[in-house]
Amino acid sequence: MIEEQAFSDPARERQIFVGRALLASFLILVFTAVLIARYFDLQINQHQDFVTQSDNNRVHLRPNPPARGVIYDRNGEILADNQSVSNLTIIRERSGDLDELIENISALVPLSESDVKRFYKRLKRRRPFEQTPLKFNLSEQEQAILAVNEHRLDGVKVSARLSRFYPKRGLFAHVVGYVGRINEREITLIDPIQYSGTDSIGKVGLEKFYEDSLLGNVGSEHVETNARGRVMRVLDKVDPDSGSDLVLHVDSKLQQIAFDAFAGERGALVAMDIKTGGVLAMVSAPSYDANLFVSGISQKNYSRLLNSADNPMFNRAIQGQYPPGSTVKPLFGLIALDSKTVSPSTKIDDPGYFKMEGIERPWRDHNSERGGHGKGVDLAEAIIESCDVFFYKMGIKTGIDILSSESMAFGLGAKTGIDLPGEARGIMPSRIWKKENRGASWFNGDTINMSIGQGFMLSTPLQLAVMTSRIASKGKVIEPRLVKSIDGVDLITTESTQLPDIDPKYWDYIHQSMKGVVHSTKGTATSINRGLNYTMAGKTGTAQVVSISADEDYDKSKLNKRQWDHALFIAFAPFEDPQIAVGIIVENGEHGSSAAAPIARAVIDGYLNADSDTTNVGNLALQGLSVYANQ
């Protein structure tokens, strides 16, 4: 070592070093220039771009979703409302590892497996920087826990938003319907701006039909957020317009009475205000809790509803198509009178069956085992006692063409145009219909079946109610409607048009006959007239579920209950000045008189006697009296 040091030459060492140090200084200046050039490029040349980018980072246009319109019944009772709920949401773009995050969250608030599974499903169809809900309806305690821990859960946000709530739960599920989360198909159809702050949409019922009115207009606000998406301040905002409120014709007390009257039976009822066409009650039993769908129904609940033999999600009132049975007799009688194929003096003999030339098999009357309705049965008696043989003969004589085309005018075989989605059209058969749908020509046997509302003929409970109200109003074309006013503005109801002239005496004849069904001693629905403080007109009906061959008796003991006949009833009241019309079907209820007619009685009682039920007895009792005085 000492040796090597001895050879060192300090002057040369210094000289070499100074040379290298100068070279280093030069390089340092060059590289400093490179740095300055880079910063100059970013800060001067590209300055504007980065200012924009920086503003885009921090300033966000946030949609301000409107409050959905509230739905009221005719008395101002709330049927669909908005409730403030707190949801736990995650902004994917702001969160780190999702699995880890969800694990951290589940240590704070309980998360079910299906919560997580559905979260990942929603995550796939979210918009960028959208808050994707993980858990709905947080309790206050959960909100507090999350608020304390929010700072260490990147991308997690507890967001308060309005959620749909149906205080009447199942009672109006088939009328009001429900909202649910926007699905993949709907997302392609909606205006993305209008729905930018909204994650639900009307799925069925009025919620769907009046979606545009209920939704309202979206507002917006510019907010400054930090990197975690937390809003630091609101820069400016445009308030949203709330959706329009709907007031229905429906009376929720009457709806409750009607629903209760079914007492667990399956079936449907539609009650209409004859003066306006407003639907006073619409029941489809059984029903389901509409609130289940609002924040996404669980798979378990959904399959339970879907697989139930009682089919609670099916709106029988507008979608259920049943053979109307004898309830069409007053209408067919009226058409026959009008077309002069029968007259009030026409009388027939009913031995309990009807035989047609060339056909071996007879058509039986429903009371054939008692030897029929006897000799000299006229149209009124045929309606009151529901004599089938009279209608077989009358049907043949009138012919399919007249029966079919005239019936259409009373609302059968076509959609009624009610303000609900998914209405079924029913079937009013005709020669053309049979050719097109069955590929066969029309036979007289088809007319015979149809003349007592069987065979090909199908109608919905709503169609029966419409038909009844048109008969009750003596030919006014009454159209059913659920919504009375939107945002306090009454929907314009055009004056009902009058059906082509039918001789008033025929109207009276049919009305009297229908009154006889309830009030005469031989009427099929006399059992419900006890204690009636007004006059009711009606008609019972029975519809076969399984076809019974003509030479076989209907023996209920041989069938299980789901194969029993459906029971039907139509009615209007008061007789003198008809105000309410109802159409009812009780599935597998067997007899219109015993199963369906009492429901009509309960509902019409509830409507016409509503005033005496209220607390303001004194004043309203007087009004009640005046109603009876009119009779």
Add this chain to the structure above:
Amino acid sequence: MQINDFVRTMQNPGGARRLSRSVNVDFILFLLLFLLCAFGLAVLFSAGGQDLFYVKRQLMFMIVGFVLMLGVAQISVRTMQRWAFVIYGLGLISLLAVLLFGVGAKGAQRWLDLGFTRLQPAEMMKICVPLMISAYLSKRFIPPTFKHVCWSVVMILMPTLLIVRQPDLGTAILVFASGFLVLFLAGLGKRYILGTGLISLAAIPVMWLFVLRDYQKQRILTLLSPEDDTLGSGWNIIQSKTAIGSGGFDGKGWTEGTQSQLSFLPESHTDFIIAVLAEEFGLIGVMALCTLYLLIIGRCLLIATNAQSQFGRLLAGSLGSIFFVYIFVNMGMVSGILPVVGAPLPMISYGGTAILTLFIGFGMLMAISREPKQMRTQF
């Protein structure tokens, strides 16, 4: 040194001279470092969310650093030279200890827990290596012969590879550079410099395949096109460029930078602090900082050329120029012209060990500036 003496003589003839005789201190360097620290604390206050938490801790480190610097300045250069090998050996041992007992964060093991404080031995190697190589080469032929170059490279590579193992690629590169700079200043032949360049080029594929970890490769890919992964590893660089660019000529104003105050900028108080400075003080702030840095480096190189011994020259020169490498690597990576490696901005970024290491280095420089004339070997 001459200027320094002149100023001191003018201001306080006699007294200061006596002081400067008994206490080694370079007032120009001291003043420049003081300004730099003050500027750094102001930026750190803003970068740390306008909270005094980081500022207080950093200030504490700086005070300790100044004391340490003045202390080191009193040690004679010969003593340093004599103890260089021991210090280097202790550094290597502590690096081994880190690998065996170290604690860490984010998948790397970098700290040695001493009970009362945590040390980052890799940071210390930034001065241990130039100290060792300067001591070694100053006693050998100038320019270094092949044999001495080989030994130097071995001494440089040992700590470098240990640091790569942690893994801390940024510090490893800086440690390697600090040793290489001594060789360069000692007059390393052009062939060696060229050779090092070629070997480095050849090493790239080998590094890519065998040494670099996935996240490090990702950082390099990110440099090439940060827009490919705007939310992942590209996020940092896009946000820092946005912060720098949106600062413009004169900046958004102190504590007014939206990128940093709204937490878009990651690591804003440590490695990415220059982006906060650039956003809030603009190009003017960046140029002011660069000027301050260049003055410090210039002072260091002046001390180096005036040093009395070859050891002092090499050590002072390498410490001065490695200071620039720190700055270039950090400012280059934050502005997106170099890949992201962990490299703090000297005296500005938050970090205790780095600050203390820097002050020790400047303490050595001050000692060298007061080095008494050596006994020349007589021929």
